[in-house]
Amino acid sequence: MNAPKVVVVGSGPAGTRCAETLALAGLRPIVIDENSNNGGQIYRRQPENFVRTYSQLYGSESDKAAAVHSDFDSIRDKIDYRSDTLAWAVSENTLFAAERGRSVEIPFDALVLCTGASERVMPTLGWNYAGNYSLGGAQIALKSQGCAIGSNIVFMGTGPLLYLVASQYIKAGANVAAVLDTSTVWDSLAALPKLLAMPSMLWTGLGLIKTIRAARVPIVHGVQPLEITGSGDAGVNAVTYRDKRGHAHTLECDAVALGYHLRSETQLADLAGCAFSFDRRSRQWIADIDDKSRGAANVYMAGDGARIRGADAAEVSGRLTALTLLLDLGYAVDEKEIKRLRSLHARYERFANGVTRAFPWPIEHVRNLPNDAIVCRCEAVSVGELRDASRGKQADEINRAKAFSRVGMGRCQGRFCGIAAAEIIADATQTPLAEVGRIRSQAPVRPLPIAVEQ
Amino acid sequence: MKTQSSDVIVIGGGIMGACTTLFLRQRGISVTLLERDRIGQKASGSSFGNLRRQGRPISQLPLANRSSALWAQLSESLGAEIEVELSGHVRVGYSDRPELVEDFTHYASQAAETGLNLEVFTGKELHERFPFFGPEVLVGSYSPNDGHSNPRVVASACARAASANGAHVHENMAVTSANKVGEDFVVVTDAGLGFTAPSLVIAAGAWSNSLAEAFGEKIGIVSRGPTMLVTEPAPYFIHPCLGVVTPVEEESIYLRQIARGNVIVGGSTRSPASTSTGRAIVDPKNTLSQLRQLRRLVPALAQLNVIRVWSGVEGYTPDGMPVIGRSEREAGLYYACGFSGGGHQLGPGVGEVIAELIDTGETDTPIEDFGIRRFNASTG
Amino acid sequence: MNGARFTRLAEQDRQTVTFFVNGQAIEALEGDTLLVAILAAKDHVRQSEFGDGNRAGFCLMGSCQDCWVTSESGERIKACSTRIVAEMRIVTETVNLK
Ligand SMILES: Cc1cc2nc3c(=O)[nH]c(=O)nc-3n(C[C@H](O)[C@H](O)[C@H](O)COP(=O)(O)OP(=O)(O)OC[C@H]3O[C@@H](n4cnc5c(N)ncnc54)[C@H](O)[C@@H]3O)c2cc1C
Ligand SMILES: Cc1cc2nc3c(=O)[nH]c(=O)nc-3n(C[C@H](O)[C@H](O)[C@H](O)COP(=O)(O)OP(=O)(O)OC[C@H]3O[C@@H](n4cnc5c(N)ncnc54)[C@H](O)[C@@H]3O)c2cc1C
Ligand code: FES
Numbered sequence: 001m002n003a004p005k006v007v008v009v010g011s012g013p014a015g016t017r018c019a020e021t022l023a024l025a026g027l028r029p030i031v032i033d034e035n036s037n038n039g040g041q042i043y044r045r046q047p048e049n050f051v052r053t054y055s056q057l058y059g060s061e062s063d064k065a066a067a068v069h070s071d072f073d074s075i076r077d078k079i080d081y082r083s084d085t086l087a088w089a090v091s092e093n094t095l096f097a098a099e100r101g102r103s104v105e106i107p108f109d110a111l112v113l114c115t116g117a118s119e120r121v122m123p124t125l126g127w128n129y130a131g132n133y134s135l136g137g138a139q140i141a142l143k144s145q146g147c148a149i150g151s152n153i154v155f156m157g158t159g160p161l162l163y164l165v166a167s168q169y170i171k172a173g174a175n176v177a178a179v180l181d182t183s184t185v186w187d188s189l190a191a192l193p194k195l196l197a198m199p200s201m202l203w204t205g206l207g208l209i210k211t212i213r214a215a216r217v218p219i220v221h222g223v224q225p226l227e228i229t230g231s232g233d234a235g236v237n238a239v240t241y242r243d244k245r246g247h248a249h250t251l252e253c254d255a256v257a258l259g260y261h262l263r264s265e266t267q268l269a270d271l272a273g274c275a276f277s278f279d280r281r282s283r284q285w286i287a288d289i290d291d292k293s294r295g296a297a298n299v300y301m302a303g304d305g306a307r308i309r310g311a312d313a314a315e316v317s318g319r320l321t322a323l324t325l326l327l328d329l330g331y332a333v334d335e336k337e338i339k340r341l342r343s344l345h346a347r348y349e350r351f352a353n354g355v356t357r358a359f360p361w362p363i364e365h366v367r368n369l370p371n372d373a374i375v376c377r378c379e380a381v382s383v384g385e386l387r388d389a390s391r392g393k394q395a396d397e398i399n400r401a402k403a404f405s406r407v408g409m410g411r412c413q414g415r416f417c418g419i420a421a422a423e424i425i426a427d428a429t430q431t432p433l434a435e436v437g438r439i440r441s442q443a444p445v446r447p448l449p450i451a452v453e454q
Numbered sequence: 455m456k457t458q459s460s461d462v463i464v465i466g467g468g469i470m471g472a473c474t475t476l477f478l479r480q481r482g483i484s485v486t487l488l489e490r491d492r493i494g495q496k497a498s499g500s501s502f503g504n505l506r507r508q509g510r511p512i513s514q515l516p517l518a519n520r521s522s523a524l525w526a527q528l529s530e531s532l533g534a535e536i537e538v539e540l541s542g543h544v545r546v547g548y549s550d551r552p553e554l555v556e557d558f559t560h561y562a563s564q565a566a567e568t569g570l571n572l573e574v575f576t577g578k579e580l581h582e583r584f585p586f587f588g589p590e591v592l593v594g595s596y597s598p599n600d601g602h603s604n605p606r607v608v609a610s611a612c613a614r615a616a617s618a619n620g621a622h623v624h625e626n627m628a629v630t631s632a633n634k635v636g637e638d639f640v641v642v643t644d645a646g647l648g649f650t651a652p653s654l655v656i657a658a659g660a661w662s663n664s665l666a667e668a669f670g671e672k673i674g675i676v677s678r679g680p681t682m683l684v685t686e687p688a689p690y691f692i693h694p695c696l697g698v699v700t701p702v703e704e705e706s707i708y709l710r711q712i713a714r715g716n717v718i719v720g721g722s723t724r725s726p727a728s729t730s731t732g733r734a735i736v737d738p739k740n741t742l743s744q745l746r747q748l749r750r751l752v753p754a755l756a757q758l759n760v761i762r763v764w765s766g767v768e769g770y771t772p773d774g775m776p777v778i779g780r781s782e783r784e785a786g787l788y789y790a791c792g793f794s795g796g797g798h799q800l801g802p803g804v805g806e807v808i809a810e811l812i813d814t815g816e817t818d819t820p821i822e823d824f825g826i827r828r829f830n831a832s833t834g
Numbered sequence: 835m836n837g838a839r840f841t842r843l844a845e846q847d848r849q850t851v852t853f854f855v856n857g858q859a860i861e862a863l864e865g866d867t868l869l870v871a872i873l874a875a876k877d878h879v880r881q882s883e884f885g886d887g888n889r890a891g892f893c894l895m896g897s898c899q900d901c902w903v904t905s906e907s908g909e910r911i912k913a914c915s916t917r918i919v920a921e922m923r924i925v926t927e928t929v930n931l932k
Contacts, residue, residue, distance in 0.1 A: 034915075036917075047865035048865075049848055049864055049865045052844060052845065091735075105739075118893065129887060130839065130877060130888045130889055133892055133893075133894070134898070136894070137893045137894035141870065145865075146842060146843055146846070148840065148843055172844060174841070174843060232882075232888060234877065235839070254839075374886065377892070380885070400495065404607060409684075409762070410899070411759075411900075412897065412899045412900075416892070416897075442736075442762045442763055443738055443741065443762075444741075444760055444761075447761050447899060447902075448759060448760045449910070450685065450745050450755055450759065451749070451757070452742075454742050454746065687883040689930045691930065755931070757909065757932065758910065759902075761899075
């Protein structure tokens with residue numbers, strides 16, 4: 001029998017551990033990543049000619065980053081690693097990848113999707129102006145390019161990244177105007193028991209807040225973002241928000257970093273035939289995964305692309321998925337190890353649930369967005385246009401509202417507006433969010449050049 | 455069982471059913487429209503949106519011309535923005551088929567007799583007139599008054615207007631059986647509701663086979679999924695719709711650019727489609743073949759990116775022509791189904807013709823060639 | 835404002851690379867992405883096609899697609915995911931296809 005062909009998409013912590021486990025079992029997986037370098041989001045590598053140390057770059061996580069990088073380097077000759085390669089479509093047992101301008105077909109016996117996360121962002125009036133970035137974008141500017149997104153920056157949103165990136169900016173010497181959090185302190189207290197599942201991470205979180213306070217950067221909880229002011233020509237110049245007592249405040253700035261925790265990147269899973277269910281806790285659609293980490297017959301999922309559980313959990317789930325896959329393929333596997341990883345993963349899960357609880361998605365703010373706010377940045381569709389399309393034309397289902405209003409029809413395929421659009425439709429048509437549904441994925445996963453060679 | 459009665463029941467809320475309902479109401483006839491899904495979400499909502507008359511069999515042109523006149527004022531009469539753009543249509547042939555010059559010229563003279571005026575351009579003249587064509591394009595037949603519209607919004611806009619004018623439009627309601635009892639048709643839906651009417655229109659697209667069979671008539675529609683894509687926006691530079699004439703499926707692409715800038719492309723190799731799931735999934739290989747052909751037709755488009763692909767369930771009759779008109783076997787039964795490529799343009803014309811037939815018993819528009827008789831004959 | 839949007843905070847000790855934005859020569863640093871190279875000198879990289887103004891990218895991770903720029907020869911480039919190369923010639927205004 002020929003060795004089974006396994007393709008792993010993603011070389012972040014999940015993909016790295018998955019590929020490593022497969023390689024150690026004697027398989028030679030193909031590992032695809034659209035980035036030029038392995039490491040994924042959290043352990044993104046800086047260009048070769050940069051000189052910052054691991055501890056400068058990854059802080060408290062530097063040992064883990066170093067381990068993920070060096071372990072990946074050590075299996076390089078045991079895997080078929082293809083960087084700068086985008087998996088743009090899947091059809092039966094074949095992955096279509098665009099590899100530096102050329103489309104190739106990669107047949108597989110099993111596909112492991114370790115596609116990670118992207119950010120969940122709440123639109124705000126003015127978030128389409130130049131100078132608005134996602135929190136992760138702000139972090140990438142700093143981590144992999146040594147730049148700040150502006151010279152006076154407001155951090156607004158909620159979630160662990162809000163505090164992490166703000167403190168990274170402060171440490172790097174950037175001028176941070178304020179950290180505006182839509183969640184209240186009460187939310188974090190309520191989540192404390194679950195957060196205690198991972199005391200070390202909780203300490204890291206408290207440390208971040210100390211760094212921000214020490215720099216005398218105000219942290220405001222329970223805000224309602226009102227407007228990012230500016231102009232189409234010059235970009236952002238201020239942020240207006242309302243505090244808990246209902247008072248409006250305006251902060252001048254030339255850049256805004258926005259983020260409200262994360263969402264799984266599931267487009268490939270959708271194209272590969274995985275089913276999805278609505279998750280009430282996160283108010284998102286997540287892939288149905290069985291106890292073997294399978295989303296469809298020979299399609300496995302691991303890491304944040306399957307469930308938002310964080311980087312440490314991604315490493316564990318990458319290993320775990322590889323082991324269950326090996327078992328399915330008839331390889332001898334240490335079942336005790338599977339058990340151990342499962343219980344470890346369960347702890348991360350409790351912690352992740354605590355994070356979701358502590359930093360809730362601000363439903364009311366999304367639903368109360370003004371009509372003139374842009375909801376879909378790609379197609380410049382306003383909240384009012386979406387409300388009209390869904391209310392006036394009885395489109396209480398998101399794909400129908402998309403067809404009528406063009407929301408989510410642009411280059412990003414609804415990645416950055418789909419979640420907010422669903423809330424707006426649910427509110428405008430008085431439909432339960434779960435019934436509004438999710439935007440059906442279509443290839444290509446990212447824009448594909450018409451000039452692609454074949 | 456509680457039943458509701460009206461003058462006409464229309465099964466299927468695609469563009470055919472929605473237009474039929476609209477024009478029946480304009481004649482003051484009471485009508486019930488039953489749609490399994492949501493209005494215009496099947497073939498009609500995923501189609502390319504072409505308003506092309508040229509290239510059809512000459513026998514279809516009177517109907518297409520009638521439809522064309524309706525399109526020109528449809529947006530206004532519906533009071534809805536359906537993005538009708540009558541910016542022309544060019545059918546082209548490549549240089550490896552020089553006989554097309556003769557074919558196009560001959561077709562143009564026949565079409566002129568029905569009132570459709572076409573201009574045939576070749577060589578330098580063609581490339582000066584339409585500078586975006588690739589060097590392989592040899593001949594183009596230009597139809598200045600054809601164009602395109604936004605298929606995602608048309609059928610639902612028609613149904614909304616019909617409903618505002620008193621039609622009973624039921625969505626999420628699938629017809630499970632249809633029979634003739636005495637003078638009336640009795641139609642039962644999955645929700646257990648019953649509807650009766652002396653006239654019944656089958657406009658159920660690719661799903662019409664079993665409904666016709668209930669009346670002893672066999673159409674034999676087979677479903678396929680055309681391959682579609684849309685590009686990122688670019689400055690508006692291709693005003694007419696374009697389509698390649700060729701017997702080779704892979705070469706047969708068509709495209710249009712909307713004023714917002716996106717280029718919408720269809721054609722080339724089709725994918726399988728399923729009437730049971732109501733979906734058709736694009737095979738990425740077909741997208742790739744479409745891209746090869748696209749670069750050949752308009753090389754400048756190679757600078758753009760594809761941002762989304764899709765498909766939909768299109769129903770093909772054995773001879774590729776639609777079924778329009780009266781049943782041969784059951785009085786009061788009408789068909790408006792079996793439309794494959796080309797159905798979008800015909801929608802308003804078919805709706806008006808069926809409404810006219812039901813209302814007056816006759817129509818001036820020749821539709822004999824599209825009768826169900828031709829399939830009944832072959833199945834005995 | 836038409837100055838720099840991004841502020842360099844670290845890793846400034848790199849070789850410079852000259853490239854062109856709208857015909858104007860600009861110095862970037864080796865290892866910059868094209869997005870950073872442009873925004874270290876300019877305040878936007880493209881224009882929204884739908885009239886709501888200039889854009890300067892959003893996610894920097896290849897996901898939002900808001901940083902596509904055009905080269906003078908008409909090639910589309912995703913600025914956040916492309917390394918700067920000397921002599922690149924970029925236009926930030928919407929241009930007709932060639
Ligand atoms: C912008 C951003 C910044 C973050 N920063 C932090 C942080 O500082 N600290 C923290 O604890 N957590 C952070 N997170 C969360 C963190 O990403 C995850 O917990 C962790 O990286 C998950 O690991 P993963 O292997 O599941 O996915 P990732 O690390 O995200 O890796 C996924 C990989 O898959 C590749 N990929 C995805 N789709 C395709 C495709 N179609 N074709 C080819 N390749 C593809 C991507 O390029 C990527 O390299 C961040 C998340 C984001 C989105
Ligand atoms: C991808 C694609 C591209 C196309 N491109 C073009 C083009 O460029 N130009 C052109 O002119 N044409 C084009 N077409 C064809 C055109 O879309 C069709 O000819 C036209 O839309 C058919 O309309 P219809 O109303 O007959 O079918 P449909 O829109 O399919 O409507 C039939 C309706 O009947 C409903 N139905 C079925 N069974 C039942 C039941 N038992 N009870 C209740 N309801 C039922 C269905 O749910 C459906 O909504 C294309 C089609 C597709 C799929
Ligand atoms: S900035 Fe989001 S894709 Fe480049």
